[in-house]
Amino acid sequence: xxxxxxxxxxxxxxxxxxxxxxxxxxxxxxxxxxxxxxxxxxxxxxxxxxxxxxxxxxxxxxxxxxxxxxxxxxxxxxxxxxxxxxxxxxxxxxxxxxxxxxxxxxxxxxxxxxxxxxxxxxx
Amino acid sequence: xxxxxxxxxxxxxxxxxxxxxxxxxxxxxxxxxxxxxxxxxxxxxxxxxxxxxxxxxxxxxxxxxxxxxxxxxxxxxxxxxxxxxxxxxxxxxxxxxxxxxxxxxxxxxxxxxxxxxxxxxxxxxxxxxxxxxxxxxxxxxxxxxxxxxxxxxxxxxxxxxxxxxxxxxxxxxxxxxxxxxxxxxxxxxxxxxxxxxxxxxxxxxxxxxxxxxxxxxxxxxxxxxxxxxxxxxxxxxxxxxxxxxxxxxxxxxxxxxxxxxxxxxxxxxxxxxxxxxxxxxxxxxxxxxxxxxxxxxxxxxxxxxxxxxxxxxxxxxxxxxxxxxxxxxxxxxxxxxxxxxxxxxxxxxxxxxxxxxxxxxxxxxxxxxxxxxxxxxxxxxxxxxxxxxxxxxxxxxxxxxxxxxxx
Numbered sequence: 001x002x003x004x005x006x007x008x009x010x011x012x013x014x015x016x017x018x019x020x021x022x023x024x025x026x027x028x029x030x031x032x033x034x035x036x037x038x039x040x041x042x043x044x045x046x047x048x049x050x051x052x053x054x055x056x057x058x059x060x061x062x063x064x065x066x067x068x069x070x071x072x073x074x075x076x077x078x079x080x081x082x083x084x085x086x087x088x089x090x091x092x093x094x095x096x097x098x099x100x101x102x103x104x105x106x107x108x109x110x111x112x113x114x115x116x117x118x119x120x121x122x123x
Numbered sequence: 124x125x126x127x128x129x130x131x132x133x134x135x136x137x138x139x140x141x142x143x144x145x146x147x148x149x150x151x152x153x154x155x156x157x158x159x160x161x162x163x164x165x166x167x168x169x170x171x172x173x174x175x176x177x178x179x180x181x182x183x184x185x186x187x188x189x190x191x192x193x194x195x196x197x198x199x200x201x202x203x204x205x206x207x208x209x210x211x212x213x214x215x216x217x218x219x220x221x222x223x224x225x226x227x228x229x230x231x232x233x234x235x236x237x238x239x240x241x242x243x244x245x246x247x248x249x250x251x252x253x254x255x256x257x258x259x260x261x262x263x264x265x266x267x268x269x270x271x272x273x274x275x276x277x278x279x280x281x282x283x284x285x286x287x288x289x290x291x292x293x294x295x296x297x298x299x300x301x302x303x304x305x306x307x308x309x310x311x312x313x314x315x316x317x318x319x320x321x322x323x324x325x326x327x328x329x330x331x332x333x334x335x336x337x338x339x340x341x342x343x344x345x346x347x348x349x350x351x352x353x354x355x356x357x358x359x360x361x362x363x364x365x366x367x368x369x370x371x372x373x374x375x376x377x378x379x380x381x382x383x384x385x386x387x388x389x390x391x392x393x394x395x396x397x398x399x400x401x402x403x404x405x406x407x408x409x410x411x412x413x414x415x416x417x418x419x420x421x422x423x424x425x426x427x428x429x430x431x432x433x434x435x436x437x438x439x440x441x442x443x444x445x446x447x448x449x450x451x452x453x454x455x456x457x458x459x460x461x462x463x464x465x466x467x468x469x470x471x472x473x474x475x476x477x478x479x480x481x482x483x484x485x486x487x488x489x490x491x492x493x494x495x496x497x498x499x500x501x502x503x504x505x506x507x508x509x510x511x512x513x514x515x516x517x518x519x520x521x522x523x524x525x526x527x528x529x530x
Contacts, residue, residue, distance in 0.1 A: 077132075081480040084276055088257065091275075092284075097291050099273035100264075 178496025180370030192405030235364025238374030241392030305337030305348035311449030339368025
């Protein structure tokens with residue numbers, strides 16, 4: 001627990017990764033998301049991170065893959081309205097509230113995923 | 124790092140647009156000729172972008188009232204009402220605007236923007252929840268930045284989306300305030316207000332309706348959407364503006380809630396800005412009387428709206444979902460929109476442009492604001508030019524293709 005996720009762990013335990021993406025991305029994301037919080041092999045963490053990336057991907061410039069480290073505003077060149085629209089979908093998918101006042105705190109996709117994980121089950 | 128570097132992306136976009144020709148932001152009306160005409164770039168131009176919905180900005184009674192007031196009480200109040208005191212006309216206007224809506228209390232602000240900013244940001248604070256429609260006006264979004272309440276956005280005109288968000292916070296102790304608009308300013312569509320009120324009530328939330336574009340336009344008495352759909356007594360706050368149907372500048376909020384007046388000493392955008400000048404207050408009072416006494420203005424407005432919207436819809440333009448005094452032609456490309464806007468101006472018609480991110484779904488808009496003062500000939504002329512340009516720019520199919528498709 002607490003160490004970086006490995007390809008074999010992912011493959012062996014069949015964690016619910018909702019979109020297909022490079023395993024390095026998942027490793028990187030979980031390492032950041034769970035230094036001492038949710039466990040790295042927690043399927044919830046992996047699935048939240050994956051869904052955030054999937055939701056943001058349509059906003060990425062052609063040919064660019066959204067990763068946990070992608071800076072939402074500067075790397076994706078998307079405006080605040082698009083970020084807010086992506087957040088609407090994330091709120092409904094996870095059945096949580098993400099107040100607009102919080103958005104400025106989320107620089108990267110993994111920041112957003114970490115916040116969602118912290119809110120799960122709390123609305 | 125220069126002080127304007129934060130705006131470098133905006134600057135690049137602005138420069139690209141500016142390089143392609145005259146910008147909407149640079150339009151100067153050299154001379155106003157009437158409620159519907161101005162001289163722009165040396166030519167007589169029909170103005171279909173002024174939001175002077177009832178034509179009252181040029182109404183003789185309103186002008187006379189303003190002239191008399193400026194002679195009687197001077198050009199300005201030179202400060203705020205909490206510091207300089209109120210003029211009796213401010214108080215009279217507040218009484219009249221409250222009575223007009225059938226509400227007990229009213230507060231007048233110096234602009235409609237400040238009314239939304241001030242009221243919303245003061246009603247909710249830390250621990251409270253502000254639930255706003257995704258297509259809200261900038262003044263509502265800016266209110267979110269001025270309050271420590273959690274601002275949560277719901278999908279445009281979607282009561283189920285509002286309900287999901289109210290459900291998520293139903294066990295939180297803070298107050299919940301729902302904010303919707305009577306007519307949304309970009310596409311001219313209206314809130315499903317009855318349903319929104321029902322959802323808000325069910326979850327114990329307060330509801331505020333911004334009737335900036337619907338006051339004077341909707342309802343038998345012209346009070347707006349809340350009156351039109353029969354929920355005037357079920358909304359907690361109505362915010363409106365004097366700069367659209369009433370032809371001047373300023374904003375207001377009315378309410379039946381008993382402690383409403385506390386806002387006068389809590390609401391900073393009310394407290395720390397100069398109050399409305401006498402001429403404006405007087406013209407607004409005269410305009411309000413006209414809204415009450417001349418329902419034929421509303422009838423004329425809606426005849427114009429239906430004729431113009433119908434002509435553009437028949438031609439195949441993609442428009443806002445229903446006919447309203449804001450008729451928005453939706454286009455895919457920002458540069459085509461600007462090019463068509465310039466071509467219209469060259470042909471003697473001034474309309475508004477709406478560009479992302481101010482528009483709801485990233486569309487670009489040619490936005491026409493219809494007035495009761497427009498003649499049918501003026502609006503038919505604009506429709507004809509829009510259709511001709513639509514074909515020229517490939518937004519509409521050529522006439523022969525249209526005929527073939529219909530056959």
